[in-house]
Amino acid sequence: xxxxxxxxxxxxxxxxxxxxxxxxxxxxxxxxxxxxxxxxxxxxxxxxxxxxxxxxxxxxxxxxxxxxxxxxxxxxxxxxxxxxxxxxxxxxxxxxxxxxxxxxxxxxxxxxxxxxxxxxxxxxxxxxxxxxxxxxxxxxxxxxxxxxxxxxxxxxxxxxxxxxxxxxxxxxxxxxxxxxxxxxxxxxxxxxxxxxxxxxxxxxxxxxxxxxxxxxxxxxxxxxxxxxxxxxxxxxxxxxxxxxxxxxxxxxxxxxxxxxxxxxxxxxxxxxxxxxxxxxxxx
Amino acid sequence: xxxxxxxxxxxxxxxxxxxxxxxxxxxxxxxxxxxxxxxxxxxxxxxxxxxxxxxxxxxxxxxxxxxxxxxxxxxxxxxxxxxxxxxxxxxxxxxxxxxxxxxxxxxxxxxxxxxxxxxxxxxxxxxxxxxxxxxxxxxxxxxxxxxxxxxxxxxxxxxxxxxxxxxxxxxxxxxxxxxxxxxxxxxxxxxxxxxxxxxxxxxxxxxxxxxxxxxxxxxxxxxxxxxxxxxxxxxxxxxxxxxxxxxxxxxxxxxxxxxxxxxxxxxxxxxxxxxxxxxxxxxxxxxxxxxxxxxxxxxxxxxxxxxxxxxxxxxxxxxxxxxxxxxxxxxxxxxxxxxxxxxxxxxxxxxxxxxxxxxxxxxxxxxxxxxxxxxxxxxxxxxxxxxxxxxxxxxxxxxxxxxxxxxxxxxxxxxxxxxxxxxxxxxxxxxxxxxxxxxxxxxxxxxxxxxxxxxxxxxxxxxxxxxxxxxxxxxxxxxxxxxxxxxxxxxxxxxxxxxxxxxxxxxxxxxxxxxxxxxxxxxxxxxxxxxxxxxxxxxxxxxxxxxxxx
Numbered sequence: 001x002x003x004x005x006x007x008x009x010x011x012x013x014x015x016x017x018x019x020x021x022x023x024x025x026x027x028x029x030x031x032x033x034x035x036x037x038x039x040x041x042x043x044x045x046x047x048x049x050x051x052x053x054x055x056x057x058x059x060x061x062x063x064x065x066x067x068x069x070x071x072x073x074x075x076x077x078x079x080x081x082x083x084x085x086x087x088x089x090x091x092x093x094x095x096x097x098x099x100x101x102x103x104x105x106x107x108x109x110x111x112x113x114x115x116x117x118x119x120x121x122x123x124x125x126x127x128x129x130x131x132x133x134x135x136x137x138x139x140x141x142x143x144x145x146x147x148x149x150x151x152x153x154x155x156x157x158x159x160x161x162x163x164x165x166x167x168x169x170x171x172x173x174x175x176x177x178x179x180x181x182x183x184x185x186x187x188x189x190x191x192x193x194x195x196x197x198x199x200x201x202x203x204x205x206x207x208x209x210x211x212x213x214x215x216x217x218x219x220x221x222x223x224x225x226x227x228x229x230x231x232x233x234x235x236x237x238x239x240x241x242x243x244x245x246x247x248x249x250x251x252x253x254x255x256x257x258x259x260x261x262x263x264x265x266x267x268x269x270x271x272x273x274x275x276x277x278x279x280x281x282x283x
Numbered sequence: 284x285x286x287x288x289x290x291x292x293x294x295x296x297x298x299x300x301x302x303x304x305x306x307x308x309x310x311x312x313x314x315x316x317x318x319x320x321x322x323x324x325x326x327x328x329x330x331x332x333x334x335x336x337x338x339x340x341x342x343x344x345x346x347x348x349x350x351x352x353x354x355x356x357x358x359x360x361x362x363x364x365x366x367x368x369x370x371x372x373x374x375x376x377x378x379x380x381x382x383x384x385x386x387x388x389x390x391x392x393x394x395x396x397x398x399x400x401x402x403x404x405x406x407x408x409x410x411x412x413x414x415x416x417x418x419x420x421x422x423x424x425x426x427x428x429x430x431x432x433x434x435x436x437x438x439x440x441x442x443x444x445x446x447x448x449x450x451x452x453x454x455x456x457x458x459x460x461x462x463x464x465x466x467x468x469x470x471x472x473x474x475x476x477x478x479x480x481x482x483x484x485x486x487x488x489x490x491x492x493x494x495x496x497x498x499x500x501x502x503x504x505x506x507x508x509x510x511x512x513x514x515x516x517x518x519x520x521x522x523x524x525x526x527x528x529x530x531x532x533x534x535x536x537x538x539x540x541x542x543x544x545x546x547x548x549x550x551x552x553x554x555x556x557x558x559x560x561x562x563x564x565x566x567x568x569x570x571x572x573x574x575x576x577x578x579x580x581x582x583x584x585x586x587x588x589x590x591x592x593x594x595x596x597x598x599x600x601x602x603x604x605x606x607x608x609x610x611x612x613x614x615x616x617x618x619x620x621x622x623x624x625x626x627x628x629x630x631x632x633x634x635x636x637x638x639x640x641x642x643x644x645x646x647x648x649x650x651x652x653x654x655x656x657x658x659x660x661x662x663x664x665x666x667x668x669x670x671x672x673x674x675x676x677x678x679x680x681x682x683x684x685x686x687x688x689x690x691x692x693x694x695x696x697x698x699x700x701x702x703x704x705x706x707x708x709x710x711x712x713x714x715x716x717x718x719x720x721x722x723x724x725x726x727x728x729x730x731x732x733x734x735x736x737x738x739x740x741x742x743x744x745x746x747x748x749x750x751x752x753x754x755x756x757x758x759x760x761x762x763x764x765x766x767x768x769x770x771x772x773x774x775x776x777x778x779x780x781x782x783x784x785x786x787x788x789x790x791x792x793x794x795x796x797x798x799x800x801x802x803x804x805x806x807x808x809x810x811x812x813x814x815x816x817x818x819x820x821x822x823x824x825x826x827x828x829x830x831x832x833x
Contacts, residue, residue, distance in 0.1 A: 180628070
């Protein structure tokens with residue numbers, strides 16, 4: 001589904017070359033690099049992210065150790081590169097949970113209306129009433145620690161946004177003439193929903209998904225920073241920032257570089273979301 | 284550019300005007316060397332189809348080209364002043380006092396949060412004609428001149444409290460406020476019902492004559508142009524292809540495009556394209572005593588009070604197999620609701636609909652779906668009725684998919700057949716609706732309706748969103764496929780000239796009730812009810828264009 005949305009948006013709306021938007025190009029470049037870190041970390045670094053060389057403790061950035069080394073002599077660049085896999089995995093799970101569950105709830109509420117709408121939207125209202133970080137903390141405490149559980153908790157706390165947007169879009173599309181035309185053609189409601197309502201309502205929801213990608217990176221990192229995420233010594237961006245905190249005065253590189261990686265991904269995600277938003281608006 | 288001194292210098296003189304729009308694919312010319320003179324006190328009509336550049340011309344004169352539009356060359360002289368190079372400040376003084384605009388859409392052209400009286404008064408204050416205090420009473424006077432009833436109390440109302448016709452009158456009052464010498468009326472009545480249209484144009488004409496104001500009437504309707512204008516200029520693809528006195532131009536059009544337009548315009552006189560059929564056949568669709576009410580929550584004052592409006596009130600009709608019944612009426616007359624009741628899309632409060640012996644009103648679920656296979660609907664607006672994400676081939680094949688008919692290649696073959704029947708090539712199947720013109724889209728919608736080989740097709744104003752020349756093609760197509768597939772039509776329209784071409788029988792509706800029913804020739808030729816007579820009299824073009832078009 002996302003492929004078709006992006007594909008059609010590109011093929012129609014793209015009327016100026018990509019290199020006219022340097023910010024967008026840079027953002028895509030950042031995302032591609034980070035994804036390649038996650039998929040093939042060994043292309044980027046030969047250092048072991050888990051076992052360090054005790055002799056090389058707390059060295060500053062140099063050509064041998066791009067981001068320096070930590071208190072046990074591990075290469076920080078290697079830990080950031082290898083940590084991308086865990087962080088991105090958690091973020092993707094979080095966004096997927098929010099997107100899938102939220103969209104389904106919104107779709108059902110918007111399309112069926114009546115008591116289903118009221119019931120679902122009241123639950124969503126309750127979700128909105130609780131601060132999302134508090135909700136995630138409560139959930140991760142209940143589910144148990146670990147990256148996956150952190151991801152699910154972050155995802156659940158974002159369901160409400162998706163449900164509301166999807167419901168609004170569904171209501172808009174549902175009243176359009178071509179949806180009635182499909183009913184007149186004899187299509188049953190599941191067909192109307194999957195072939196007409198969903199594809200036309202999904203554009204803005206997808207944009208929100210990409211936008212949430214940025215904030216989810218932050219929230220997952222925040223929960224790991226607080227110690228709910230990956231267990232040491234496994235590298236994860238949030239816990240890297242957290243563990244470097246003790247050396248802030250003497251070894252700035254321990255917190256700065258993982259922090260910059262988080263910031264770069266969040267900014268790049270937002271820029272890409274804005275571009276997709278523009279493209280879908282054209283239609 | 285020097286103006287030759289003539290005894291009567293034109294009020295507005297447009298010379299060799301070229302305007303283009305910048306788009307992503309480069310610059311697109313909208314006007315290519317347009318020459319037009321307007322003399323004071325005359326009414327001149329600018330006629331053309333959508334995209335011909337007539338609105339661009341109107342806006343260029345006012346210096347109000349939309350973003351991306353640029354005036355490339357040529358001159359616009361108004362009372363001897365060159366407008367195209369005039370600074371914005373000076374141009375603003377000309378607008379309103381010199382040239383005024385009556386915009387097309389009365390629904391969106393008024394500020395929804397301001398009282399209409401204040402909107403009229405604003406013009407007077409801006410141009411320093413009246414102070415704030417005096418403007419209010421002057422505004423009421425202007426509203427009265429524009430034909431608004433109870434001007435004092437109407438001035439205190441908001442646009443949404445007024446009908447379309449009244450809103451258009453308010454717009455006319457705004458245009459007249461500063462006493463302009465030229466009024467540009469951009470399709471001033473095309474969103475209104477014919478009887479309202481007639482009254483408003485009559486009024487505008489009188490006002491102009493009384494104050495010696497010139498009117499540039501932009502319209503797509505040759506009938507309106509023939510009735511109202513002394514001179515007509517025909518535009519096509521950014522050029523004025525022909526201009527001259529209305530009578531001589533319509534009697535002997537010199538340019539091929541004008542002839543084409545005239546031939547395409549449906550008329551109330553002249554021979555019908557097909558003889559009327561009086562069928563003795565069994566009725567395919569029969570409705571008796573249909574009533575449909577809508578609950579209406581009325582204004583703030585009595586919130587909570589629910590008033591029931593009878594949208595359809597005791598309507599009975601029968602449509603014999605293989606014939607066309609036209610349902611005629613103005614907006615709000617209940618004709619679309621009646622059609623939706625026949626198709627089982629709405630449930631009536633009372634009455635029954637039978638379709639080939641089956642009761643539609645009692646059917647639901649799968650039984651209703653089985654009936655739907657035999658009846659289809661073609662919508663008014665082909666821009667809204669096709670899913671923008673689907674390819675044309677998918678859209679046409681969808682009813683087959685819905686009923687699980689055939690496998691994929693078979694469905695594709697049948698979709699191609701249907702596209703072929705509506706004269707769209709096989710290459711169309713891969714395009715999306717966004718790449719098609721309005722006429723092509725309506726053909727796709729017709730193909731979708733035909734692909735299931737239905738017996739009964741409801742056409743809900745199928746041509747009213749299309750240009751005249753395209754209208755004629757679609758009507759012809761509808762008649763051809765009716766012959767070919769033996770279809771029964773319910774044809775909904777507000778346009779009696781269109782109805783006359785296609786209908787065997789006509790039912791005239793007003794305010795939910797049937798006013799008159801009978802064979803098309805009888806109803807349109809010798810109407811019995813006063814309302815039908817009024818409708819017929821209001822149709823523009825009865826004074827000129829009809830005879831020549833035949």
